[in-house]
Amino acid sequence: MAEIVLDGITHRYGETAALRDVTLTWDDGGAYALLGPSGCGKSTMLDIISGLLEPSEGRVRFDGIDVTATPAVQRNVAQVFQFPVLYDSMTVEQNLMFPLRNRGLARDAARARAAEIAELLEIDHLAAQKAKGLSADAKQLVSLGRALVRTDVAAILFDEPLTVIDPQKKWGIRQVLKRVHGELGHTLVYVTHDQTEALTFADEVVVMTEGEVVQKGTPEALFERPAHRFVGNFIGSPGMNFLAVGLEGSSVLIEGVPWLHVPGSVAEAHAIAAGGDGRRELDDLCVGVRPEFVRCASQARPDWPSGVVRRRNDLGTAVLSVVDTPAGTVVAKTATAEADVGERCWVGFDPDRLVLFARGRAVDGVTPIAAAAAGGGR
16 A cells, blocks of 8 residues: 655646646545546546556655656556456456466465455355356456455555446445455545545545546535535535625625624635725625525524525425525425425525635635524524
8 A cells, every 4th residue: 555645746638738736645545536527637637646647747656756657567556447357258266366366476375365355345156157247246346356356556546436337236335345445454546426426435535627626525524614616516416505695894794694704804805995885896705505504484584585486396305495585596405395386485594504605715714693593583
């Protein structure tokens, strides 16, 4: 295993930058997910780590050693791709043994290690079967096993490994991977565009968009305290609500009611000079709030924004209400429906759960003002 450091990595395909000045550290023995939409640079980053690509700019270090120009075969990295890479004419046991035998390990030692990994992946009952006759999910488990069987790897890289797996079986395979990671302690980097896969697999998730890393954090941090509007929108189903705000002194107002307090320096930094009426125009300020932290009321709450329910979806375990308000469209995820489609309702927020964004990035030093929620009658 190894600590992997990317230092100022930029990579271009012609004039197009796939990665832009990425600096990132993957700790030895950590389980990471690289999450983002198609085309954001995830696979390019994985290929740079493995040595399949040399970056246009920047350095790659394994345990402090510069490997930027080191060929893939010398980096001691195992990689699992979207589609299983197996020898169809070999048995499962032979496929698992192959990477070890290819490196000169004695047959008995290779067979013992293959049996250990097969048991961990719960495919030991398939040991004598030819790979050609296996189901797609069993083939991918064997492909995973071929990466896990080596004890000398610096890291194991997974490039959307569950693409071909039946959705009903993906959860089980992710749990197997987590259990195997806990027992073997490899450094794992898992690339996916599926937030469920990322959040249920990794200890830390790296979120990317347009070739940039916008946040690295635990699944809880990404959900509760997104550092970038993209993270707030991309993580969660549905994503975060974004509402227009006003700024009065150091108070952030939603529909004229103060909900957040910001330090004076922050307020000044994000306000433009006063206009003729004394009001200051705002430079791309908004607040974000998760649908889970929105409350609805069918009776008037004086300090809560009001709107009309445009749509409602019953999820069985919760109700999604889409409410049009002057501050913007608000999606509320509540236990029960407070108003029918076409009816007026009032929406309130937990001020501790509001995130202030300026120019797309979360603003530090913001504190909640509880008066708005309390005055609205919780």
